[in-house]
Amino acid sequence: MSSVTRVDQGELPVFDLAELLHVSVRGDALMCLMAKHPCGTLAICIDEEMPVLHTLDPATVQPYSGEAFPTIGSFSNGLDQIPIISVSQLVLEQEV
Numbered sequence: 001m002s003s004v005t006r007v008d009q010g011e012l013p014v015f016d017l018a019e020l021l022h023v024s025v026r027g028d029a030l031m032c033l034m035a036k037h038p039c040g041t042l043a044i045c046i047d048e049e050m051p052v053l054h055t056l057d058p059a060t061v062q063p064y065s066g067e068a069f070p071t072i073g074s075f076s077n078g079l080d081q082i083p084i085i086s087v088s089q090l091v092l093e094q095e096v
Contacts, residue, residue, distance in 0.1 A: 005032055005043050014043045017085075020069055035087045044087070 003014045014032060018025045027048030035042055056075050061084065064074035070089035074081050 007034075007043075012041055012043045014045055015087075017044050037088050042087075 004011045005014055006012075012032075012034070015035075025045050025047055029048040031046050031048055032043035033046050035044055054075075060075050061073040062075065062081075064071040064081065064083045066083060069083070070086045071083040072086045074083050076082070
């Protein structure tokens with residue numbers, strides 16, 4: 001967790017996914033993506049430019065060969081293998 005953010009009358013922890021992926025969040029007006037987690041709702045800091053969301057056919061999901069972070073599989077986007085990150089496992093691993 002890198003910080004907290006206020007939502008309505010409560011506070012949510014902010015998970016620094018960029019640090020785990022060894023990238024930087026870009027922009028001056030950063031956004032937070034709300035994610036459900038077994039321990040409760042959390043926020044993930046993202047770039048100010050809205051990322052593109054993809055709908056995948058479950059039949060196209062393949063195993064992911066990398067081990068840098070927990071995934072539930074991957075999909076191909078041209079020549080790139082894009083990991084599908086498991087947010088619930090990410091946060092649990094960071095707490096250990």
